[in-house]
Amino acid sequence: MxxxxxxxxxxxxxxxxxxxxxxxxxxxxxxxxxxxxxxxxxxxxxxxxxxxxxxxxxxxxxxxxxDVALAQDMYERYVRNQTSSEHIPDGVLHVLGYLGYVEAAADLVAWVNGPYGAASVDACLGLVHLPCESFRERLATELEQAVDQHLFDEFLPLLSFKCTTEDMIPRLVHWGERHASVDCNAGIIAGIALFGEEQKDTIRSILWNPLWEAHGTATGSCVWSYIAMQHVGLTFRELIQDIKSYDASKAGVQDLEYRLEVLYEMLELKLSYRVQPIRFARRNEESFAQIYSDLFSWSTEHKDDSIIGWMNDNLGYKHRLLKQYDELRKRVEIRMVHEIELEHVQTGS
Incomplete structure (x- = not known):
């Protein structure tokens, strides 16, 4: 211990x-x-x-x-013969799936679309980790009934990769852009990402599209957008390059501000988010030194072409986002030092 x-x-x-x-x-x-x-x-x-x-x-x-023994004890204690998911402690169904307890799969499927919202979320998150072949048709039916609804069980689309094919992705995108409430689109975003790295451009497009509000903190979409971008291999370097190559004179300042706000929230999560709700989800491996260099370093000593200088040129030196990015720079510096210290402790050199 x-x-x-x-x-x-x-x-x-x-x-x-x-x-x-x-x-x-x-x-x-x-x-x-x-x-x-x-x-x-x-x-x-x-x-x-x-x-x-x-x-x-x-x-x-x-x-x-x-381990599985712990999951079995948890299942026997809280789930077996339980007639109402309302009495199951929040998070338990998620844990059972995360630990690979396949005996719980039928119970999780039963509560995917249940009356108690927290249990539905936990059931969907748990099933992501379990084999679902025998429940494929049932899950596909549940999903089909929700498609294009404004409000729905938010994490049901997370199971799309378990019960449909990649042909479903355009429908998920249309659903998220045209019908789904931004309060419910986190599961759609992450569900698209779980189809794999081939969805990198789709997730990139979602991040930059204001219709999704993918960086929303009040809705929690920001967390799942961050998980999604990592899983498909979308890097901060690529997001930064997208912004720096953006022609604000053609598309407008408002779109540029939106992109900077999205990048800011994703970086906030890189700095602070430690939870791994999906065991097999890929993680962003960019070091804070690399991110600092891409964001805040000058390419020459003669002109500030960092993100700060670039924002000054494109938004003006009094813009509200400059203060946020300056504070972000200080926090990235601190994490960079901690990262170097940890590497020293781990390697002894």
Whole structure:
């Protein structure tokens, strides 16, 4: 058991009020560096009060570090013979799928379109990780009934790659652009990405298209757009190049501002987002040094052609986004130093 797990046990066992942000910081570390033993220790804490939101934070390292035996215990404890998904603790169905517990697949399918929204989300996220061949027709029917609706179970489209073919992608794009509420399009965006790297240009187009509001923070779309761009191999270098090659005189300042806002939110997530809700999703491997160079370095000492200088030239030196990008530069600098320190600790050189 690593020290971060022991610290969580101490904090939750102290009887004192605990801060969710502090617990989350520790669970991030356990998720990255923990073992099966850590998962079981945290699971014992979870079962003490599985419906409490603080204990729910433990599920992230539990599913990242747990094993099938833990999933079986969780299934027997919370899911088997359960008549209402409302009584299943939030996150449990997701964990069962994440840990590859195939015996739960039928239960997850049953609650994909259930009356309790959180269970539907968890069921869809869980099924992404499980074989669904025997449920393909049923899932395809559920999806077909939702297509082109304004409001629907948000993460049902996430299962498109499980129950349809790539012929579905144009319909998903049309659905997201013309019909779906921006409150519901996160699953469509991520669902398209799960068809694979061939959808890189599609995800790129979605990011730059204001109809999607793919960077929305209030809706949560930003997180799934970030997951999507990583999975299809779309890099920050490519997004930065898209912006710097953008001719604002032809397309207009508003479109340029939108692209800068999208890039900003994706970079915010690169800096702060640690969760991995889909086990097999690819991760962005660009270093912060590389991102800093692409964004903020000058190509020569004679002219500021960094993103800051470029924004000055195209938007004016008083534009509101300049302050945001200047703050972003400072944060990237800090992460760059931490990244170099970590590399030194890991390699000893």
């Amino acid at each position: 690593i020290g971060a797990t022991a610290r969580i046990i101490d904090m939750l066992g102290s009887g004192n009020k605990v801060d969710a942000s502090i617990i989350s910081a520790y669970t991030d570390v356990v998720a990255q560096y923990g073992t099966v033993k850590d998962a079981w220790e945290l699971y014992r804490l979870f079962v003490e009060d599985p419906h409490h939101y603080i204990r729910g934070l433990l599920l992230q390292p539990i599913m990242r570090c747990g």
